[in-house]
Amino acid sequence: MKFTKMQGLGNDYVYVNCFEETVEHPEETARFVSSRNFGIGSDGLILIKPSEKADCQMDMYNLDGSQGTMCGNGIRCVGKYVYDHGIVDKTEIDVETLAGIRHLSLHVRDGKVETVTVDMGRPEQTSEIGEAITVLGKEYAFTGVSMGNPHAVVFMDGVKEMDLKEIGPAFESHERFPGRTNTEFVQVVDEGHVIMRVWERGSGETLACGTGACAVAVACALNGKTGSQVDVELLGGVLNIRWDRENDRVYMTGPAVEVYHGEIGLKENNV
Numbered sequence: 476m477k478f479t480k481m482q483g484l485g486n487d488y489v490y491v492n493c494f495e496e497t498v499e500h501p502e503e504t505a506r507f508v509s510s511r512n513f514g515i516g517s518d519g520l521i522l523i524k525p526s527e528k529a530d531c532q533m534d535m536y537n538l539d540g541s542q543g544t545m546c547g548n549g550i551r552c553v554g555k556y557v558y559d560h561g562i563v564d565k566t567e568i569d570v571e572t573l574a575g576i577r578h579l580s581l582h583v584r585d586g587k588v589e590t591v592t593v594d595m596g597r598p599e600q601t602s603e604i605g606e607a608i609t610v611l612g613k614e615y616a617f618t619g620v621s622m623g624n625p626h627a628v629v630f631m632d633g634v635k636e637m638d639l640k641e642i643g644p645a646f647e648s649h650e651r652f653p654g655r656t657n658t659e660f661v662q663v664v665d666e667g668h669v670i671m672r673v674w675e676r677g678s679g680e681t682l683a684c685g686t687g688a689c690a691v692a693v694a695c696a697l698n699g700k701t702g703s704q705v706d707v708e709l710l711g712g713v714l715n716i717r718w719d720r721e722n723d724r725v726y727m728t729g730p731a732v733e734v735y736h737g738e739i740g741l742k743e744n745n746v
């Protein structure tokens with residue numbers, strides 16, 4: 476299987492060009508290629524496929540093989556891939572996802588896409604603002620926001636030092652979230668700047684989460700902690716998120732980077 480390793484703020488996936496390749500067992504393949512010891516090493520697998528409704532389709536799988544409906548860092552890389560590899564020859568494109576069609580503006584420098592702005596669509600509030608929840612015997616307040624995938628946003632201090640490996644899985648599999656959840660832990664610096672760490676459903680801690688950063692911006696505004704445009708600082712870098720309250724759409728701008736190409740054999744017992 477030919478693949479391209481790409482990353483958006485260190486949220487890295489193995490990308491397969493399914494205009495040319497076929498991946499028969501995507502869940503198993505995602506688990507195999509994501510392994511940093513036995514495979515390529517990534518947060519999951521993204522298949523770039525032809526679409527009848529848009530310029531291409533993004534089909535994404537987490538590290539544990541579960542299928543995701545939307546991926547913010549992934550969709551920027553998909554935009555870069557299809558432009559840089561000549562699948563599209565325009566800088567305004569539409570990408571089909573399981574959460575709907577998303578519009579991308581590709582920002583090109585020296586013939587290659589460097590950054591991408593994505594219209595991430597309408598956010599959906601999925602809990603009360605600051606709903607109480609008890610996790611591992613401790614009380615937290617979270618704000619639920621869907622960006623086409625589920626997020627629970629928790630405000631706290633000391634985000635950089637917290638033990639995410641303990642609390643992250645406990646939120647992910649809490650009975651309040653029957654379909655599991657992505658959880659963002661957020662510290663507000665000022666009204667235009669927050670720090671966030673994420674525990675992703677199906678992948679664990681990642682260096683960044685695009686849909687998570689959008690959910691955080693919406694939750695920050697709903698909780699009166701920031702304005703509607705905010706720089707979200709993640710372990711892998713900064714995403715700029717703007718919630719246009721008038722048309723109720725969220726816009727995400729950030730980088731997309733191609734790391735390397737390769738080829739990997741998929742044996743029966745690997746997948």
Ligand SMILES: N[C@@H](CCC[C@H](N)C(=O)O)C(=O)O
Pocket residue numbers: 486537542543544545546547548549624625657675676677678681683684685686687
């Ligand atoms: N890293 C992604 C989100 C990937 C999917 C997520 N783990 C889920 O299962 O919903 C992003 O950048 O948005």
